Amino acid sequence: MTDLTLLRLDAVVVVQSQPDGLPGAVEFAHLLPPGTRGPDGAAVLHRVEGRPSVYGWEDDFSAFIRDLETQFRDQGASRSVAGRENAVLLSVTTRDARAARRSLEELERLAHTAGLRVVDQQLQVRRELDGRTLVGQGKLKELMVRCMQLGAEVLVFDQELSPSQLRNIATETDLKVLDRTQLILDIFSQRASTREGKLQVELAQLRYRKPRLAAMPTAMSRLTGGIGGRGPGETKLEINRRRADEREHQVERQLAEISAQRKMRRDRRKRVGLPLVAIIGYTNAGKSTLLNRMTSSAVDAEDKLFATLDPTSRRLRFPEAREIILTDTVGFIRNLPKDLVHAFRSTLDEALDADLLLHVVNAAETDVGVQKEAVDRVVADLEATDIPTLVVLNQIDRADPEVVAARTAEWDAVAVSGATGEGLPALLDRVERALFRERAAAQWARRPEADSPPVSELANDSEGR
16 A cells, blocks of 8 residues: 655645555645644644545545635734744753753844844753754654744754754754854844954854854865866865865954054053953943943943944043043853854953953843853953952842842942943942052052051042042
């Protein structure tokens, strides 16, 4: 007995043949419009039906298919947004599901920032990750059906995919497949506006994509033809690799030149004697808003991830004609791609040369401790842990006062609101003390005892400021 299978966009029909070769029983499966629920209230993706014989099938199957496609078309029209692709997000974990769900929520914000429209989120907990597709064949087929049902063109993984996993998933699903690193790189490429920023993003993209050239389909390695007696010549894959290497070296040279120019400007500031304060922190913690509030500036401060890529410096004047340079740096994030950290090294050098780091954390975030640890890890990777750091709890106008009080005591932090200006005088006082009063006291303490000023003089100096 053999089967004859007919495949349409929304349905699959299987006609069984009898021993005499005539058609017999019929089974057909079709997708269901999004939101369809079963008797138990659970979401249903598809339905399987059957008829005992093709001859006894009295239903108008063509009308049934047209009605089904109309339902999908109406659902798709309500979901589609001009210029934005629909995406399904997926996170796979072998550990804490709650932490994975928080990371998935952050991935959703990244997707929105990149211009995607998230239509569904999936979380899979496994004993071990599948080496071929990360999720396993069963889950991958379920994702294919779900994407067809929702009209999704993009599948985004919260984990970084290996080159072979990326190829396998894209081949089997026929979808555009992205991982977390690719999504962040795409956001950076959209946000970069200066020549340095664009070069830094391009360098990170080259370093990410080069190892994945080998995982491209075999069609990419077809011969390009040869000249004279040189044989068939280079394959397209080899040419792509060589061009990627050449472009990477070229971008590195250009960034080195810009870094040297930036270092000359920093040295000039040091000769003038202006202290440098660098604002660091998790992305969207309100760093640019705080810079605007402290310096009365109008730096772009959008409610989006990675709104600031290029460092922005402003002067801040204290009493007694004291001035400092306040610099806003690129925001950090959990699992920030190492290629990005390396590519933005020249930009982050502003933080490495700082006399004081203002570590801004969003007090309104539920996982503020996790975000602070992520930034601390990047600071440690940059070997900047020896720079004095002041933690600034921002957005206290949106946070729980009890949580703010506990975190302030735990981290010896200053609680402020960049939006309203609450707590700003206390922050300015802490910055001034760290840069001028405490440094002056430390310098006097290192001088010989004969040159030390009287205790009363230090006390009067502290009170006067």
